[in-house]
Each structure stands twice: as structure tokens, then as C-alpha cells.
Amino acid sequence: MNHPHLLIPLALSAALGLAACGGGDPLASPSATDAPASSAPAASADPIVIGSQDYYSNEIVAEIYAQALEAEGYEVERQFRIGQREAYLPEIEAGSIDLFPEYSGPLLQYWQGETDARLTDDVYTELQEAVPEGLRVLAQSDATDQDSYVVTREFADEWGLEKVSDLEKVTTPLTLGANSEAETRPNGPRGLMDKYGIEVGFTPIEDGGGPLTVKALKDGDIQLAIIYTADPSIATNDLVSLEDDGGLFLASHLVPVASEDVDDNAAAIIDAVSEAMAPEELVELNARSVEEQAPAADIARDWLEQEDMA
Amino acid sequence: MTWLTGNWPQVLELLVGHLVLTVPAVGLSVLLALPLGRLAWRLPRVGGPLLAAATLLYAVPALPLLIVIPVLIGTPLRSSATMIAALTVYGVALLVRSVVDGFGAVDRGVRDAAVAVGHSPTGMLWRVDLPLALPVILAGVRVVTVSTVGLVTIGALIGVPSLGSLLTDGFQRGIVAEVVTGVVVTVALALILDAALVLAGKALTPWAARRARGPVVVSR
């Protein structure tokens, strides 16, 4: 797993040798520039570096990949909780992360920009074409986790809201709460304006549709929030996820992004994981994290045992 | 408590990660602050501006510093090197003043006597100045250690794992016990390291046992 004893001299030498390496790219990954090849464990091949978003649900999936590979004798290195897409994709493209759980729709939008694809298979087909050189997407899973606009049950009843387009009926000002990156992404206020002609204010809340966002909804500080469909808090807080009738959100299936360092055998292991994951499965995994407060490693291990992949 | 029983291995791992960032930062701070402080003490004309610069440096907020450092020295943003460099900046900024104060507190009569009995300049440093300045310098090292332990948590915001990861993760998942654990373990770690430094200080300066004083620093 981790090698703190390797890190100490490494960190020291890195800190002491700082002046020598000015002008480097600060966005490059630490493993690309920090770690000399000799620091890798004495295995035949380099370990597969697995990353995850700074999002507990994504970390669980990354941990499942890691344990599934370890069960088959692969050596893996975990670089979890890195940040959002704009933060980690450059590191993947630079080749310093080998495997990353992604979501087909948002990933396609990141690489392609505007696209007309909305349905599961269209998105996946386009995604395969949009992948930069040196990378590939493995088979997509049936499991989905996608953005959705959410309101409280009370607010939905008050204005008769079922679909996003129903928001037209609301005559009071609307404020959308979401992670700050939504302000510039197509899923935020811009998309609402372009696709639905609905104008909303924006309040950044940095917990990824977590408890603070839910609290803000309930307190009435915001009326509309972006919460992922796999988030168990939608059910536990009796929130209403509005149907995206204007096709703003792309189908968003779990899909692994892999570098060339992930060999065919390893890819087959990950494909088996994706295959085994049922459409609503992420909600259950997430519920274990939020409600049972179980660590990602335990949730991953239990799931793999249940699927006979441990 | 249920959260802790299920997650203590992770807490332990993050605690180690926290130490791996804290210890090199404090060590580097001491290594850099000693010669700088000695210089500032011996040459007041250099020392004045140096101390003023240190005070200004300490005024730089942590999150911005973490973001500026990669630009200045070329380390990757998400790396322990960036974290350690930032912590070292604060450590040096705080410690230089302690070192100057420490050397300044050495009794002039003692120094004159040491020169009179034939100590060389190097001998003066190692056998007279440093040992006598040690209690004051150590008080500074204690302050630096404690505040460094607290500062390391900010690294979680740029993707460098530490006990601070418990704060951000607990926040996202809405697990109050996880956040509280993060706060409590961080403070406990700081107090343990502080106690260890007090013990080390007592071992190093047995003659000062009766004059021990706490690290109350009012103005930086």
C-alpha cells in the first residue's frame, strides 16, 4: 500500500532540491516529477496507479478497481481524492495516472464540448472517438450516476414541479446551489438558460451536493440544487429530482478510463467489475458510506465478496 | 464513536501521512532558521530587514501560499514537496525571531568569560551560545511544531492527504464524528509532539530545569 518510509527522504530531497527545478509545470502530477523510478516497489512491472475524484462515491468505485486488481496479483498505487475533472484529467492525459472511474456524459462533454448525444449508447460511441491518444475507455457499466436538478418536496408541490421545464411556472427568483465549477460548466446556470430559457442565480457550495447543500435547500437559501442521482440523500430527505425533459444532461454511466499501462488482462478484470454493477447499485454503495459510515475499503471488499471477485 | 471503531486504520494511516509532512517541515525550518537567525543577530543591519521580512512572510495566508509556491519553485501543486515548502516558509518566519532572541538572551558576561578562557569562534557557537540560547529557541520550535500540525490539515484542500482529509471527507458525507475525530486527533498530535519537545529540551539543558517557561507568544 503506502510507503511512508520511502516518502520521508523523498520529500526531504524534493524540498531541498527545489531551487534546481524551477519553471516546471505546477499542474503536472507529483508521481511524474517527484518519484524517481527507483522508488517503485521491487516488482516486475510498475504498479497500476489508480486515481479518484474528491467524491466519496467515486473513491468507493476506485477502491473496488484497486482491490479487484490486487486480488489477481496486480500491484496498485492509490492516488485518491484528487479533485474535480479539470484537476485530474490533465494528470491522466500526461500518463501519471493509469486508471480512473469516470462518468460517460460529463467526460464526453469535457473532451468534446458541445454534443447532441444524450442517450447511453450514443454517448459511449462518441466518447470512444473523443478519447485522446494513449488513453481508452473500457466497457461502460449499467450503473449510472448523473447530475440532476433537485428541489424540496414542499417546493415541488407549491409550484407543481415534475420536470425541469416546469420551473418556468415559478415566479419567485431561483437560486441554484452546486459546486463552484458548475458556474462555468454546461450543467449550471448557462445550460438552464440555453436549453430551458430559465434564469437562475448561483451560489457555490463546495460539498458536491452533500449535507450542506441539502441543508441550504431545506433552509430556503437555495431553491434548486445539483445532486447526483446516486446520492442516497435524495430519498432520505424526500427531495424531488426533476425530469430533464429538455435533454440538458447526458446519460452518465460509470466508465473506466485507462492508460496503455493497463494490460488486456487487467482491463478484463475491470470490465468484469463494470459488468457486475447493477444500475441502482451505486445508491446502495453510497448509502453504506453515508449512513453506516463504513470506510471505502470495507464497502469495496464486501461488494467484491458478494460478487465472488475478492 | 461508531465511525471511529470502523475507521481507525484509516485514521492511523492519515496520522502517519500527517507526521510525514510535519516532521520534515519543522526540521527544515530549524535548519534554515538557525544560520539565518545567527546572521541576523550578529549583523543587526541585516537582521532588522530580515526580521521585518519574516513578519511579512508570516502574514501570507496558507491557501494562497500553497498555490503560489508551485509557481515560484516549480513543484507540482498536488505534492508533499509543495506542502513541506509552504510549512517551512511559516516555520522559518516564526523561528528566525526566536533564534535572534535566543542568542540575544545569552549573558554578555558569560560570553566574555568564555572568550577569556580561550574558546574559538566555532567553539563559542557550539559550546556557549547555542546551549545557552537553546531554551528560547526551543520555545520557538514548540510554537512552530504546534502551528505546523494545525496547518497541515489545509493540504486536504489541494489533494495532499493528512488528518485534514477527515475534515473534508466528513464534511462531504455529513459525518460529524469524522470531522470531530480529525480535529481532536490533530490537537492531540500537536500536544504530544509539544510534550516530546519539552522532554527533549529538559534532556538537552539539564541546567535550565528550574527556569522553564511556556511558549506564550503575543506578537509575531
Place this chain on the structure above:
Amino acid sequence: MSLLSEAWAWLAVEGRWSGPAGIPARTAQHLAVTGVAVLLGAVVAVPAGILVGHARRGAGWVAALMGGARAVPSLGLLTLFGLWLGIGVEAPLLTLAVLAVPSLLAGVYSGFLAIDEAIPQAARAVGLSPGQVVVLVELPLALPVIVGGLRAATLQVVATATLAAYTSDYGLGRYLFAGLKTRDYAQMLAGSLIVIALALALELLLAALQRAARRVADPAHTSDPSGRRPSRKDHP
């Protein structure tokens, strides 16, 4: 250094300097949060510091508080208060007020202790009430050290106020978090530079205030110009 010029370009974009999300508005928010938080902290710290300092008791207690408080991660307090109070400025204000207390308290307390014990005794001897001793004698004499505490507290708060944007839409930290999440380095760097400039400006202002306070407390300039308490070791 191309990033610095990008940051510069970010700052120069038209519209950046006006409107509710513009730099002046954010800076004003940042200063307001800082000021109110220090004020809130002072409401607790100043009376407590006067009580402890006037009685000349509780040295160990204050030292322990300072030591422990230094290690409390503000990020942790902020998330706890955030989960409790929701979005809005309350959670960061409370966190920053807590952050300000130890430095303010220690400033008042050490300021009182630094006064020669004979002076308040003499004031009592000529018939001043305890309240008059505090207001007319001890507070003016302690002023430079108290302002020193204010300076330390203000700097800690203005620096840490960047974290406010983690749970609310306040202050200059917004640029840092928005930039951090989307790896918009120019925005992060530009935001950082504004915060650093603000902190340095406040530091210079408060240093001047401290010098002024020193003139008030000691018009004849008899004490050590550094403002620090003369160490006993200085005496032969």
C-alpha cells in the same frame, strides 16, 4: 513566470473590478468578515483578559489555551459550524472569532502583566477604585501589547478568512476555490495575490497603530524600542 502574466491578465479583464462578484465587492466582504470576526473575538477575549490580567493569576491556563488553540484546525471548526448553521456567513464568522480569541486574550493579559506591579498598587494607594485602576492606569499602559495581540489576531483572521468560501459565498477565497476546482491557475494566483496584498497592507497598518499606541503608553520613549518586554536576563 508566464503564469504570473496570466494572473495579471486575469486581473485586467474588464468587469472584474465592478459588480457584486467583482474584486472590490469581494475585498469589502473579506474585510467585513475579518473586522466582525475580530470584534466578536474581542467581546469575549478583552473582558476575560482584563479579569485574568488585573488579578495577575492564571498564567498556566492562558499558556495552555494558546498552545492548544494554535493546533485546532480552522478547517475542522468551519466544517462543524457549517454542518450546524448551513451556508451563509455565520459559520465562517464564528470560526474566525474563535481563531481570534487566543491572540487577543494573550495580548490583553500579557499587557497587564508587563506593567510594574508597583504602579497599580500606587494607584490604589492614592484612592482609585479597581475600575479606575483598570481604565485609567492599566489599560493605557498595556495598550501597545494589546494592539500587538490585535495585530496578531487580525492577521490570522484575514489570512484564514479565505476559508470562508468553503462553506459560503463570501470573501476573496471564492476565487481560490473556484480556481482550485477547475484548475484555473490564473484565477487562483490572482486571487492569492489580492489576499496577500490585503494581509500585508493590514500588517503595515497595524504595525503603525502599534507604534502609535507605544507613544501613547510611553510618551518619553523610555522603554525598549522593539516593544518587547525587557528580559530579566538583560540585567547584569
